[in-house]
Amino acid sequence: MSEETKTPPPPEGGAQPAAPKPAAPAPAAPPKPAAPAKPAGPVPLPWDSPLVAKYKRQFGSGLEAQSYLGQNYFTVDSSLIPNFLLLLRDDEGFDYCVDITAVHYPKREKQFDLVWILYSHGKNERIRVKTQIAETDTPPSSVAIWPTANWLEREVFDMFGIRFEGHPDMKRILLPDGWKGYPLRKDYGIIQQDTEWVQINLGIESGQ
Amino acid sequence: MTDPTTTLSRNPLDLDESRTFLDANELVINMGPQHPATHGVLRVILKLDGEKVLGTECVIGYLHRGVEKIAENRTYTMFNPYVDRMDYVAAVSNALGYCEAVEKLLNVEAPPRARYIRSILTELNRIASHQLWLGTHALDIGAMTPLFYTFRDREEILKIFEKYCGARLTTHAFRIGGCQYETYDGFEKDVLNFLQFVAPKIDEYEELLTTNRIWVERTKNIGVISAKDCIALGVTGPVLRASGVKWDLRKAQPYAAYKDFDFEIPIGQNGDTYDRYIVRMAEMRQSLRIIRQAVDAIPEGPIMAKVPKVIKPAVGEIYHSIEAPKGELGYFIVSDGSTQPYRVRVRPPSFVNLQALDLMVRGALVADVIAVIGTLDIVLGEVDR
Numbered sequence: 001m002s003e004e005t006k007t008p009p010p011p012e013g014g015a016q017p018a019a020p021k022p023a024a025p026a027p028a029a030p031p032k033p034a035a036p037a038k039p040a041g042p043v044p045l046p047w048d049s050p051l052v053a054k055y056k057r058q059f060g061s062g063l064e065a066q067s068y069l070g071q072n073y074f075t076v077d078s079s080l081i082p083n084f085l086l087l088l089r090d091d092e093g094f095d096y097c098v099d100i101t102a103v104h105y106p107k108r109e110k111q112f113d114l115v116w117i118l119y120s121h122g123k124n125e126r127i128r129v130k131t132q133i134a135e136t137d138t139p140p141s142s143v144a145i146w147p148t149a150n151w152l153e154r155e156v157f158d159m160f161g162i163r164f165e166g167h168p169d170m171k172r173i174l175l176p177d178g179w180k181g182y183p184l185r186k187d188y189g190i191i192q193q194d195t196e197w198v199q200i201n202l203g204i205e206s207g208q
Numbered sequence: 209m210t211d212p213t214t215t216l217s218r219n220p221l222d223l224d225e226s227r228t229f230l231d232a233n234e235l236v237i238n239m240g241p242q243h244p245a246t247h248g249v250l251r252v253i254l255k256l257d258g259e260k261v262l263g264t265e266c267v268i269g270y271l272h273r274g275v276e277k278i279a280e281n282r283t284y285t286m287f288n289p290y291v292d293r294m295d296y297v298a299a300v301s302n303a304l305g306y307c308e309a310v311e312k313l314l315n316v317e318a319p320p321r322a323r324y325i326r327s328i329l330t331e332l333n334r335i336a337s338h339q340l341w342l343g344t345h346a347l348d349i350g351a352m353t354p355l356f357y358t359f360r361d362r363e364e365i366l367k368i369f370e371k372y373c374g375a376r377l378t379t380h381a382f383r384i385g386g387c388q389y390e391t392y393d394g395f396e397k398d399v400l401n402f403l404q405f406v407a408p409k410i411d412e413y414e415e416l417l418t419t420n421r422i423w424v425e426r427t428k429n430i431g432v433i434s435a436k437d438c439i440a441l442g443v444t445g446p447v448l449r450a451s452g453v454k455w456d457l458r459k460a461q462p463y464a465a466y467k468d469f470d471f472e473i474p475i476g477q478n479g480d481t482y483d484r485y486i487v488r489m490a491e492m493r494q495s496l497r498i499i500r501q502a503v504d505a506i507p508e509g510p511i512m513a514k515v516p517k518v519i520k521p522a523v524g525e526i527y528h529s530i531e532a533p534k535g536e537l538g539y540f541i542v543s544d545g546s547t548q549p550y551r552v553r554v555r556p557p558s559f560v561n562l563q564a565l566d567l568m569v570r571g572a573l574v575a576d577v578i579a580v581i582g583t584l585d586i587v588l589g590e591v592d593r
Contacts, residue, residue, distance in 0.1 A: 042315055042522060068524050069312060096439050098529070099555040103542050117527055117540065117555070121439060121453070124460050128527065148442030151563045159276070174269035174592060183277050184551075190277070 073128035082140040094118040097146035141167035159184035248588030271592035279552035284519040292378035295590040300333035301532040309528035309539035313521040322386035323465040331495040337533035345582035385515030427481035431568040431580035445535025451479030457531035481583040558586040
């Protein structure tokens with residue numbers, strides 16, 4: 001999280017003018033609510049458990065385990081990915097893959113955080129597995145581990161352009177096949193897309 | 209049929225491009241997106257042999273509004289009303305999940321009274337959602353009467369919402385940190401009256417359908433899915449429970465005020481369309497139980513926690529999920545310490561459940577596809593977001 005980049009969203013119309021507005025009273029408001037929140041500000045704590053110790057022994061420095069606000073997560077090296085997930089399913093009973101998603105940090109060298117949210121029906125426990133990948137990486141698909149990953153990975157591809165290696169049907173899911181760009185990347189311009197679309201399809205200068 | 213790696217990795221339909229339509233036994237037809245039984249704008253490509261379904265492919269995204277992108281360009285508070293527009297028949301549940309997720313991120317907790325109000329409204333919404341599901345599902349299968357019954361009774365819930373917050377469908381009933389509105393005078397009485405009113409109505413729906421021969425023939429052993437496949441496919445909610453898995457987030461990881469209430473998790477055995485119907489009917493009765501307990505025990509006190517006027521969570525990320533009427537509705541929120549979320553990911557139950565359609569209808573008849581789409585209880589606003 002330390003390398004996290006705070007990207008100012010691209011300066012565009014639409015949503016942007018609205019955003020500074022609520023921020024305006026910020027200087028006035030924080031003194032009382034923000035001040036007590038700051039010292040108590042939650043920080044990631046190390047997460048210790050037999051499960052963590054076991055995998056730390058096995059994978060060493062490729063794996064970190066932390067806990068934030070009571071929620072546990074592993075940060076692993078991307079090379080461990082299919083195997084570690086498979087171990088979690090088979091040995092630890094994380095039989096239910098709740099969600100697969102990504103977060104884009106454009107200023108980082110490895111631009112994407114890939115996140116698996118897992119749940120174990122047997123233990124009633126929820127964990128997350130995170131890894132960092134570069135834009136050109138093709139992480140291995142986990143469809144063979146959890147079939148539910150099929151659509152979830154397709155959505156990640158659709159929105160972030162991350163191709164999963166070994167996915168049976170890697171194509172867009174929510175957007176039309178001919179769509180340009182990957183909308184949930186931080187550098188994706190909403191307004192340019194919109195202007196182009198109305199110019200081509202409606203024959204007007206701008207939809208704004 | 210049991211190992212998920214082998215059962216489900218089969219790809220939904222490889223449309224064989226080299227074959228022309230009519231000189232083969234296989235026929236590819238297109239259902240939707242504008243079709244009364246697809247509950248919105250769902251397009252299903254069916255590969256048929258006569259009337260038998262060989263495979264399906266869902267084409268979705270017609271209602272995609274980029275909710276997750278919108279979130280990144282709004283403040284936490286401004287995004288709140290948007291979540292109502294995902295599963296618009298259960299807007300209250302969406303809002304509950306989002307508000308609780310942001311509260312978790314802020315490390316605050318809504319006061320007890322707010323949590324009770326939230327539970328009451330969410331359960332009312334669950335009943336409304338199930339009523340709408342029952343009416344439309346029965347209509348798809350050919351029973352027209354239940355639609356009129358359920359819509360008539362659902363109206364009473366919407367009236368309570370309207371009196372509480374002024375809106376009927378996209379209610380925006382909750383705020384981050386609690387509720388905006390105190391209950392109106394006579395709220396408890398209205399809710400208790402509604403409970404009394406609707407309990408016999410649920411029996412009435414059951415009278416129409418449960419032993420109805422046509423209904424039974426159309427739903428028993430249709431769209432069967434095993435518990436193992438459900439878990440492998442990430443299916444949640446009544447569909448999972450009808451396959452015999454006793455799992456409900458209200459019990460497994462209680463939120464709002466659910467740990468105070470005594471209720472049961474209805475489950476089915478066969479995982480077929482009929483069992484899912486029975487489970488949802490039983491769930492409505494359990495919701496009545498929860499609401500009654502909540503109204504009886506609703507505590508006095510504030511309805512808003514101390515939340516800063518400008519919501520600026522510390523850098524970090526959180527996942528929070530609730531048991532929406534359709535299944536596990538989760539929010540994964542990443543904060544970069546600013547007033548706007550860095551990333552909001554919605555884990556929609558309908559989207560994930562819809563993925564099971566292919567498995568459930570293979571080998572069935574075309575008419576069963578209609579029944580299965582109905583029984584999955586999808587809302588396209590949530591599938592597409």
